[in-house]
Structures are given as structure tokens and as C-alpha cells.
Amino acid sequence: MTEEQNSSSSVTKHPALKKKIHIIQKESALTAIYASGNLTAAQKKVFNAFLYLGKDLVQSEIFAPEDGFSVPVSMLKNLIGDQSNNYTYLKKTVESLQDFTVESNVLGKDKKKWDRFSLVAGATIENGVLRFSFPHQIIDALKNPKMYVTLDLDEINRIDRKYAISLYEILEDYKKLPSLPKWSIDEFRKALDIPDSSYKTYRDLHRRVVTPAVEEINEKFGMGLEYVLYSNLLAIPSSDLTSEAENGVMTNRMRMPRITHIQFRLVKEKMEERLNYKAFVESMRKQYMPNPDDGYFPSIYNFDGQVFKVDTTGRLYIQNISIDGTIEIEELTPEKSDYYWKLLWKKSLEEKGEDFE
Structure with missing residues (x-):
């Protein structure tokens, strides 16, 4: 028996251990969070796994917030699709989550006021057991979800790019609306957790964030995702902008106007x-x-x-x-x-x- 098997045998059996279809109901305010651009794809996936693990226990009568959560680390690996043996990297990823203070609901979909809070109150892996706890804001959201999006963790695990994960979750949250909102570039950057110091021009943002994220989402999920750019709320014809396949640098046939807004849309037939x-x-x-x-x-x-x-x-x-x-x-x-x-x-x-x- 391995150390992990021996130590995890003492952990109370978690309801999610019986499940293999990993669906979470994630509060809308938590799909668009800003952490100064420091959250990696692995950290986003681990946080989603924490929400999944926490939901069943939080809503049970026996849950005590001060006790936190304890599950075998093998279960976390399964939830995030981690098939490696890099225990050190996983431990570092888990424990790093307690260093983040985030601003949530940055797109304002939830009209309730959300304060800044820590992503997790504590998180560690010891002797094959994952232990973590949430701040009261997340505990409250898990107990009484008011506005949420249903996400499949197995689908999210297929996404490699961190900005594609954020965009995918936001699109899933908004897809039932008649049309997706028109976001300012500043709102879009913040919702995807892009730091102020990165991709300051739209050319860079387009090349390094927008295009790769849209391509990955369409390739893996066939969502038919498209977008329209705006300059002072006037749509820019796609013929005014081209992409050079040779070097991936965005160019223009005319002087490119200042991009102020972006609006995504999902092709009806594909959806x-x-x-x-x-x-x-x-x-x-x-x-x-x-x-x-x-x-x-x-x-x-x-x-x-x-x-x-x-x-x-x-x-x-x-x-x-x-x-x-x-x-x-x-x-x-x-x-x-x-x-x-x-x-x-x-x-x-x-x-x-x-x-x-």
C-alpha cells in the first residue's frame, strides 16, 4: 500500500468519490475574476475542482466551515485530468492559490455587490491528502447559488490556454442570452485576467490572446465562435483587417482605427x-x-x-x-x-x- 493510499484511507469518504461525470454549478461572479493576471491554467482548473469538491459537503447538514475539506490527492488529480507523477508541481499549484486576492464579478452580470476576497483561505497537500478551506464569500455562494453557470470539468480540462479557459466559461455563462454583450476592451481584459502590463496594444492582444483562444475553443468544442470589433461603438468591417499567416502579425489595408469594444457571437447552426x-x-x-x-x-x-x-x-x-x-x-x-x-x-x-x- 502506498503512502497516499494509506493516508487517504483515513479521510472521510467524499460524496464526489462516487461520481465520474464532473459537473459544477459555478457562481457567475466567479467566472470573471481578476487576479492581476497571475492565475495559470493549472490554477484555474484546481480552483474549479475545489468548487466541485466543496459543493456537496457545504450543502450537507454536517458541514462545519472551520473543518474545511479533506480528500485524497488522487481525487484532485482525476478532477483536473492530471496523469503525471509531478507531485511537487501539483503541491505548489495547490498551495499557491491561497496567495491570491481577487476581484470578482468584473463584468457586472450579478447585480449583488461582491467585495475583494482570497480565492481560498488555506490549501495544502500532505501525506497524499488534500486539505483546503474557502473564505465565507465562496461558502455562501456554494450554499445558496443565485446566478450560476453549469460547467463540465472534463471539457475544461481539455483546454490548454489560460485565457481560453476564462473565455470559455464566460461564453457558457452568457450563451442563453439573445445576444452576447458588447464589452469594452478594458472589461474584456479584466474578465480574462490579463495584467495591465501585457498586450497593451490591440494588435498584441489580438495575436496573443483573442485569436489563440477563439481557435482553441472552436477546434475543441465546435462552438462556431466569432467576434466583431468596434471603434467608438462603430463596427469595423472584417475586410479592413487581415492576418498574415506567415508571421501571425495583424496588419491593415487601411490605417487601423482604435479598437474600443469587442462582441462575441455564437453561430446558431453550430450551437x-x-x-x-x-x-x-x-x-x-x-x-x-x-x-x-x-x-x-x-x-x-x-x-x-x-x-x-x-x-x-x-x-x-x-x-x-x-x-x-x-x-x-x-x-x-x-x-x-x-x-x-x-x-x-x-x-x-x-x-x-x-x-x-
């Missing part, structure tokens, strides 16, 4: 396609949910000995059956899971005679 895909996944999970008590383990599909099933938590896995009848279980990463769900979705559409792109 409908994404919603249909997610609805398909949810329906498959419900339809093929196993019942171990009755010995019921239904198969979704069989591709030449690769049998696709979901476990009791709704997570897709593959049962590989060899010629001699040997069965091996293949657990899937979020990326592979998404890939195979889309194959199954495509097969379903083909059987219905519908198009798939």
Missing part, C-alpha cells in the same frame, strides 16, 4: 449542432445505464469486438473482446470519450438518414 450532440450523449447515458443488482450491462454498440458501454456514473468505456474471448476494459480520457461519442452520434444520424458534418 444547435453542439446542443443536439450533448442531448444525444445524455439520452444514451440514460438509456444504457447499467443495473449491477440485476446483472444488466447493456451495450450501446459493437465495432468489431469493441463494445461501447457506460458505467453506473454515465462515463463511456470500451470492452475489448479478443478472438479467444478474453475481455479487457479500456478507460477513456475526456478527449477519447468525446471522440467516440461523436462516432456513435454520427452512426445514429446515418441510421436515421440525417447528415453529419
Whole structure:
């Protein structure tokens, strides 16, 4: 038995240990936070994992804020998609969160006043156990969420760039509105936690932040994300601005006007396609949910000995059956899971005679 296994056995079993579909309801005010531009992608993912771990216990009758939270560090690694053995880096990332004082609700979506507060009140990893605590502002938000966005941690774990994580969470928060707000460049910078000292011109902001974030989100989630730039609230025709693929430097056919605002928009057809895909996944999970008590383990599909099933938590896995009848279980990463769900979705559409792109 490893040190981690031995120490974690003394930790009270957390409700989230039984879950593999990692969904959080994150307060809207916490999707757009400003920490002077110092939060890394890893820190953002760890903070989301803390919110996930804290929610069930905070809403239980036995929770005492002074006790904080204790879970096996292996659980945190699972939540943030960390498959490395770099224990030192993970410990440093966790403990660094207590150094941040943040300004939340920077886009003003929540009309309630939010003060500056510490991101976490304390956080450490010792002997294979993660222990952390929240300030009262976050405890209150977890107990009584008023305005929140539903996020899938497995999807966020697929994002590499820290600004893309922030933009993705904000878009998810605003996507149900008839149209996304028009933000000033200053608001946009603050919401994505971009430090004042970085990317001072829009050319740099476009090249280093906007374009890479939009490209990553579209590539990984097919959201059809676009944006319009404004100069003093007048839209700038896209023909006035070009990008040189050779060096990635933004140029202009005319003198480029001063960019004052940016407005994102989601292509309706792409968003409908994404919603249909997610609805398909949810329906498959419900339809093929196993019942171990009755010995019921239904198969979704069989591709030449690769049998696709979901476990009791709704997570897709593959049962590989060899010629001699040997069965091996293949657990899937979020990326592979998404890939195979889309194959199954495509097969379903083909059987219905519908198009798939």
C-alpha cells in the first residue's frame, strides 16, 4: 500500500468519490475574476475542482466551515485530468492559490455587490491528502447559488490556454442570452485576467490572446465562435483587417482605427449542432445505464469486438473482446470519450438518414 493510499484511507469518504461525470454549478461572479493576471491554467482548473469538491459537503447538514475539506490527492488529480507523477508541481499549484486576492464579478452580470476576497483561505497537500478551506464569500455562494453557470470539468480540462479557459466559461455563462454583450476592451481584459502590463496594444492582444483562444475553443468544442470589433461603438468591417499567416502579425489595408469594444457571437447552426450532440450523449447515458443488482450491462454498440458501454456514473468505456474471448476494459480520457461519442452520434444520424458534418 502506498503512502497516499494509506493516508487517504483515513479521510472521510467524499460524496464526489462516487461520481465520474464532473459537473459544477459555478457562481457567475466567479467566472470573471481578476487576479492581476497571475492565475495559470493549472490554477484555474484546481480552483474549479475545489468548487466541485466543496459543493456537496457545504450543502450537507454536517458541514462545519472551520473543518474545511479533506480528500485524497488522487481525487484532485482525476478532477483536473492530471496523469503525471509531478507531485511537487501539483503541491505548489495547490498551495499557491491561497496567495491570491481577487476581484470578482468584473463584468457586472450579478447585480449583488461582491467585495475583494482570497480565492481560498488555506490549501495544502500532505501525506497524499488534500486539505483546503474557502473564505465565507465562496461558502455562501456554494450554499445558496443565485446566478450560476453549469460547467463540465472534463471539457475544461481539455483546454490548454489560460485565457481560453476564462473565455470559455464566460461564453457558457452568457450563451442563453439573445445576444452576447458588447464589452469594452478594458472589461474584456479584466474578465480574462490579463495584467495591465501585457498586450497593451490591440494588435498584441489580438495575436496573443483573442485569436489563440477563439481557435482553441472552436477546434475543441465546435462552438462556431466569432467576434466583431468596434471603434467608438462603430463596427469595423472584417475586410479592413487581415492576418498574415506567415508571421501571425495583424496588419491593415487601411490605417487601423482604435479598437474600443469587442462582441462575441455564437453561430446558431453550430450551437444547435453542439446542443443536439450533448442531448444525444445524455439520452444514451440514460438509456444504457447499467443495473449491477440485476446483472444488466447493456451495450450501446459493437465495432468489431469493441463494445461501447457506460458505467453506473454515465462515463463511456470500451470492452475489448479478443478472438479467444478474453475481455479487457479500456478507460477513456475526456478527449477519447468525446471522440467516440461523436462516432456513435454520427452512426445514429446515418441510421436515421440525417447528415453529419
